Amino acid sequence: MSQYSTTYVPKSSFGKWFESRLPIASLVHSSFIAFPVPRNLTYFWTFGAILVFMLVAQIVTGVFLAMYYTPNAALAFQSVEHIMRDVNYGWLIRYLHANGASMFFVAVYIHIFRNFYYGSYKAPREVLYILGVIIFILMMATAFMGYVLPWGQMSFWGATVITNLFSALPVVGETIVSFLWGGYSVGNPTLNRFFSLHYLLPFMIFGVVILHVWALHVPGQNNPTGIPIKSGKDAVPFTPYATIKDIFAVVVFMIFFAYWVFYIPNYLGHADNYIPANPAVTPAHIVPEWYFLPFYAILRAIPDKLGGVIAMFSAILVWFLMPWLDTSKVRSTAYRPLYKQFFWVFVAVCILLGWLGAKPAEGWYVIVSQIATAYYFIHFLVILPVLGFVERPLPLPNSILESVMGVQKGGAGMPAGANAEPQSKG
Amino acid sequence: MAETTTHVAEPTRRDFLFIATGAAAAVGGATLVWPFIQSLAPDAATVAAGAPVEVDLSPIAAGQIVKVFWRGKLIFVRNRTPEEIKAAEDVNLASLRDPQPDSARVKPDHAQWLVVYGNCTHLGCVPLGNQGEYNGWFCPCHGSVFDTSGRVRGGPAPINLPIPPYAFVSDTKIIIGQEEATA
Ligand code: HEM
Numbered sequence: 001m002s003q004y005s006t007t008y009v010p011k012s013s014f015g016k017w018f019e020s021r022l023p024i025a026s027l028v029h030s031s032f033i034a035f036p037v038p039r040n041l042t043y044f045w046t047f048g049a050i051l052v053f054m055l056v057a058q059i060v061t062g063v064f065l066a067m068y069y070t071p072n073a074a075l076a077f078q079s080v081e082h083i084m085r086d087v088n089y090g091w092l093i094r095y096l097h098a099n100g101a102s103m104f105f106v107a108v109y110i111h112i113f114r115n116f117y118y119g120s121y122k123a124p125r126e127v128l129y130i131l132g133v134i135i136f137i138l139m140m141a142t143a144f145m146g147y148v149l150p151w152g153q154m155s156f157w158g159a160t161v162i163t164n165l166f167s168a169l170p171v172v173g174e175t176i177v178s179f180l181w182g183g184y185s186v187g188n189p190t191l192n193r194f195f196s197l198h199y200l201l202p203f204m205i206f207g208v209v210i211l212h213v214w215a216l217h218v219p220g221q222n223n224p225t226g227i228p229i230k231s232g233k234d235a236v237p238f239t240p241y242a243t244i245k246d247i248f249a250v251v252v253f254m255i256f257f258a259y260w261v262f263y264i265p266n267y268l269g270h271a272d273n274y275i276p277a278n279p280a281v282t283p284a285h286i287v288p289e290w291y292f293l294p295f296y297a298i299l300r301a302i303p304d305k306l307g308g309v310i311a312m313f314s315a316i317l318v319w320f321l322m323p324w325l326d327t328s329k330v331r332s333t334a335y336r337p338l339y340k341q342f343f344w345v346f347v348a349v350c351i352l353l354g355w356l357g358a359k360p361a362e363g364w365y366v367i368v369s370q371i372a373t374a375y376y377f378i379h380f381l382v383i384l385p386v387l388g389f390v391e392r393p394l395p396l397p398n399s400i401l402e403s404v405m406g407v408q409k410g411g412a413g414m415p416a417g418a419n420a421e422p423q424s425k426g
Numbered sequence: 427m428a429e430t431t432t433h434v435a436e437p438t439r440r441d442f443l444f445i446a447t448g449a450a451a452a453v454g455g456a457t458l459v460w461p462f463i464q465s466l467a468p469d470a471a472t473v474a475a476g477a478p479v480e481v482d483l484s485p486i487a488a489g490q491i492v493k494v495f496w497r498g499k500l501i502f503v504r505n506r507t508p509e510e511i512k513a514a515e516d517v518n519l520a521s522l523r524d525p526q527p528d529s530a531r532v533k534p535d536h537a538q539w540l541v542v543y544g545n546c547t548h549l550g551c552v553p554l555g556n557q558g559e560y561n562g563w564f565c566p567c568h569g570s571v572f573d574t575s576g577r578v579r580g581g582p583a584p585i586n587l588p589i590p591p592y593a594f595v596s597d598t599k600i601i602i603g604q605e606e607a608t609a
């Protein structure tokens with residue numbers, strides 16, 4: 001990368017004056033301009049930028065909604081209808097926010113499965129990955145509490161079912177639940193505190209995102225080969241290459257997002273949520289938002305209250321262990337013929353669980369849910385550790401450059417053993 | 427800066443002060459958390475709103491289930507038919523998940539009236555009355571089944587529908603929220 005300047009040199013005298021007091025320009029320069037990016041990244045690597053865009057979009061639309069929304073059990077439903085009918089472009093802001101949550105999850109799921117496929121969770125990126133899982137959990141909490149705010153039937157009963165999960169805990173369960181509710185059932189105090197937290201959590205997510213990006217800039221990005229950058233020829237500078245590609249991907253994603261907002265804005269919602277909350281009647285078929293469905297299916301697969309709750313939380317917590325459960329030294333699934341098959345089976349099982357989560361919990365749906373739930377855990381706890389020992393990976397290319405350009409004649413290749421990575425043993 | 431002596435083998439007065447300060451800060455910090463956690467609990471107004479409520483039973487027809495609220499919680503008042511009472515009494519207790527005879531779930535001489543909390547003991551949905559295998563309640567959320575005594579007979583619910591505190595003021599009036607009929 002010798003042809004690009006890597007260190008920031010302020011040109012103006014003000015730039016020099018400022019730099020010696022707050023070196024933010026050089027931080028931006030080294031992180032987002034000169035930062036070396038593997039030259040073989042695909043569009044799967046643009047979802048990080050898409051996620052940052054979605055977070056900002058949710059915060060901007062949310063702050064505006066909060067100007068017109070009333071967090072009171074008697075007024076909340078009305079105020080959302082007021083946003084939809086009376087506030088100028090209120091319908092647009094609300095549809096952007098409601099569908100934005102779904103788009104956020106579309107992007108995060110692609111981002112997560114990209115990590116699973118290319119082994120981005122492995123050394124030296126464990127902390128980066130764990131911060132990502134924390135962001136995902138915070139996102140789920142935020143989206144859940146946001147969904148309660150319009151105070152429709154699904155809001156109310158979703159809140160009831162999810163908060164009641166904690167009542168499964170022995171001894172302290174009931175107390176915890178009444179502390180969550182601020183009463184003896186979901187009610188006005190619950191709505192107030194959920195609104196407060198719904199406003200707070202996205203900013204906490206923002207904080208963790210900063211740590212996530214910081215942790216990314218230590219080892220640098222993974223790439224489709226899984227092998228690290230070894231020479232300047234393996235990389236290109238972040239600007240303009242990654243910047244332009246990310247912007248292009250964000251624009252394409254915005255088109256996808258806009259399709260939902262303008263053509264089918266209620267497709268991902270539930271008609272029951274346009275009925276005001278009624279504590280005396282539960283809708284005949286209560287279903288969470290689509291992004292929770294696989295976890296909901298796991299909850300219902302276990303015919304025991306506490307067991308179901310434990311299984312559901314474990315389904316996410318097991319992600320934290322992935323860097324240590326996967327014993328294979330090869331990162332990218334492109335070079336793991338066996339894991340590649342199991343990876344796609346796992347994707348299929350997750351989609352199946354999502355489908356089952358939307359079905360009534362009866363008959364053979366329950367049995368299939370149980371099998372799929374068992375497989376979900378076997379994937380993490382048995383298949384991942386065992387494969388690392390039994391699988392014979394394909395030969396890795398010597399360098400990223402070689403994987404892109406083919407083996408270079410005349411000495412451009414790496415000496416044998418040069419793709420050993422002393423920094424990533426662990 | 428003057429040199430500080432840090433390599434003393436024996437604990438010094440400074441060590442003591444250091445530990446004592448740290449301990450005081452830890453206790454202070456923990457104490458400060460307490461009021462914030464407590465503020466989340468049901469507040470005084472919510473607790474006060476839990477005053478007992480009277481329910482007139484006379485308009486409730488045989489077989490009918492009426493929904494009332496006490497402390498924001500849903501309560502079913504069910505006027506059971508003789509068949510429903512018989513079905514509730516003729517049960518092999520050993521076969522129950524949460525064994526309780528029907529007589530322990532109604533007031534003496536008032537077997538006709540079943541008063542239970544109206545939220546499923548699984549995750550809190552409202553079960554549908556006169557439905558399910560035992561014609562008691564069926565919960566649409568995850569399929570819990572309750573009999574005409576409100577006892578769990580199937581599905582994920584772990585325990586029977588609990589009985590709120592209540593008492594008969596007269597034969598046609600109950601008071602929910604207290605165990606004695608002194609209204
Ligand atoms: C991580 C980012 C966020 C996510 C995933 C999210 C998600 C949601 C969801 C799913 C809803 C329910 C939409 C509906 O069906 O009507 C909602 C509503 C709401 N959110 Fe957010 N939100 C986020 C950030 C924010 C922020 C930062 C604010 C405030 C500053 C905010 C304010 C609101 C308000 C006032 C509502 C109620 C109005 C409505 O229901 O449309 N949100 N949010």
Ligand code: FES
Nearest residue numbers: 546548549565568
């Ligand atoms: S809430 Fe009734 S079965 Fe789950």
